[in-house]
Amino acid sequence: MSRTPAQRTGDAAEERALKHLKRKGRHRCLVRNYRTRGGEVDLITLEGERLVFVEVRARSDTGYGRPEDTVDHRKRRRLAQAAEAFLTSHPEHGKRACRFDVVAMDGDGLRWIADAFRPFETGFWS
Numbered sequence: 001m002s003r004t005p006a007q008r009t010g011d012a013a014e015e016r017a018l019k020h021l022k023r024k025g026r027h028r029c030l031v032r033n034y035r036t037r038g039g040e041v042d043l044i045t046l047e048g049e050r051l052v053f054v055e056v057r058a059r060s061d062t063g064y065g066r067p068e069d070t071v072d073h074r075k076r077r078r079l080a081q082a083a084e085a086f087l088t089s090h091p092e093h094g095k096r097a098c099r100f101d102v103v104a105m106d107g108d109g110l111r112w113i114a115d116a117f118r119p120f121e122t123g124f125w126s
Contacts, residue, residue, distance in 0.1 A: 013058035014042050017103035020110055021045060027052065036085040039078030044086060051096040053083045055116075058105040068104035068113060076100075080119035 003011065014032060021027040027045040034041045043054035055075070057067035071079075079100060087094050102116040 014056045017056045036082050038081030041082045051098045054101045056103045
């Protein structure tokens with residue numbers, strides 16, 4: 001199946017983000033592009049014993065804002081739903097501490113925002 005130019009750009013951004021996370025932390029990739037009906041997570045990694053759900057956002061131009069600003073309330077909710085589905089279908093990770101990170105890329109470079117939001121504290125998960 002042929003990938004569209006946008007998909008290839010996204011794939012390259014995810015690969016760059018993963019390389020950065022591995023270089024800066026102790027991240028080991030478990031899953032790329034985990035999809036469920038409720039949402040999608042770009043990368044799911046283990047950083048030591050912590051499970052990290054990573055959203056990768058890339059923009060070539062910041063004229064409409066920074067890429068990390070596009071991870072709004074609705075997107076955070078969908079990420080949390082996908083994370084919940086992952087934890088339900090992978091009970092071996094159910095007791096792990098979890099974190100949600102954002103890796104943003106634009107003309108200014110790459111920014112890794114660890115612990116970008118906390119769905120447990122904002123009522124996404126019951």
